[in-house]
Amino acid sequence: MEFLINGITQVTWQHFLMWIIGGVLIYLAIAKNLEPSLLLPMGFGAILVNIPMSGVLNQFLPGIGEVNGIIDWLFEVGIESSEMMPLLLFIGIGAMIDFGPLLANPRLLLFGAAAQFGIFATITVAAILGFSIADAASIGIIGAADGPTSILVSQVLKSNYIGPIAVAAYSYMALVPIIQPLAIKMCTTKHDRRIKMAYNPKSVTRKTRLLFPIAVTIIAGLVAPASISLVGFLMFGNLIRECGVLRSLSDTAQNDLVNLITLLLGITISASMKAETFITLQTFLIMGLGLLAFVFDTIAGVMFAKFMNLFLKEKINPMIGAAGISAFPMSSRVIQKMGLEADSQNHLLMHAVGANVSGQIASVIAGGVIIGLIPGFM
The missing domain is CATH 1.20.5 (Single alpha-helices involved in coiled-coils or other helix-helix interfaces)
Structure with a gap:
C-alpha cells in the first residue's frame, strides 16, 4: 500500500x-x-x-529495483552519444527544400549570412549575464531558428540547459508569424514595405541543382569542418531530392522519416525537462535571450537589405532580409503576407523563399562554426 x-x-x-x-x-x-x-x-x-x-526515467524504485527508462534511453542513444536524431532529421529537411529560387538569384545568400547576426549578439549578452561560454553559445544558437541545430549544438557543447534551449527554439519558431512582423515594423517604413520586386528567375539547369549540394558540402567542410555533419546531412537529403532517380526515397525522407524522427525527437528531448533542472531563473533568462536572438536576426537581415539599397538601382524590399532566418517556410510566408498587406500587388514570396533557404544553409554552418570555435575558449 x-x-x-x-x-x-x-x-x-x-x-x-x-x-x-x-x-x-x-x-x-x-x-x-x-x-x-x-x-x-x-x-x-x-x-x-x-x-x-516515473518509469520512463532511469532510477531506483523501492520494491522493484533499477529501472531503465525508455525516454532516458532514447536520449542517451539518439542525442547524447551520437546526435543521431537531429542529424537524421536534416536528411528529411534537405529533401524538402527547393534551392531553385536561391540558385536563380545567388545574391540572396548574403541575406542568410546577415540574418545570423542575432546568434553572435545573443552569445555576447548571455556571457555578460554570467552564463559559461558553452552555455552562452548554446543559447545564442536559438537565433538560428532551427530546432535540430539548437539541440545538436547544445548537446555537443555539453550545455546544462538543453531542455530550455529546445523549448525556446521550437516555441519561437512556432511564433515566427507573431514575432517577425513586430520586429520588421520596428525598423521599416510603409514605403519600405511597399517596394515591389520583379521576379524574373534565371533558368537553373539540372546539372547546377546536382552540383550545388556537393559543392556546398565541400566548401563548408573546408571552411568549417565541424559543420560537416550538419551541412552534409542537409545536402545529402537535397541531393536525394534533385537526383531524379530516387523518388521513392525522396518521398520517404520528406514524409515518413521526418515525421518519425520529429515525433521521437520531441518526446526524447523531454528527458532534459525534469522539474529540478528546468524550473530555474536561468530557464526564464534563456527564454528571454531566445526571443532577443530572433528579434536581432530579423532586424539584422532587414538593415542589411536597407544598406544594400544605398548602392542598388533596383531596390530590394527590406523585408526580404528578414527571411534570412532558418524558419523555413514560415518566414517567407510572413514576408509574402506583409507585402500584400502593404500593397495588394506586391508579391514577394519567391524572393523570400530564396533568402529563407539561404538562411537554412547559413544557420547550420553557423552551428558548425560555433561547435568548432567554442571549445578553444573553454
Missing part, C-alpha cells in the same frame, strides 16, 4: 508547474496549430518525466 501512494506524496509544486507547462505546449499544438508535431510530444513528455518515480 505504501508503494501505491509514494508517487502522490512526492509531488511538489515544481512538478505541478511542469505539468502546466506541458499542458500549455499541448494546447498551443492542438488549439493554435503551432508546430504540433514537436510541441505536442514535448508537452506530453514534460508531463511524463515529471511524474514522481
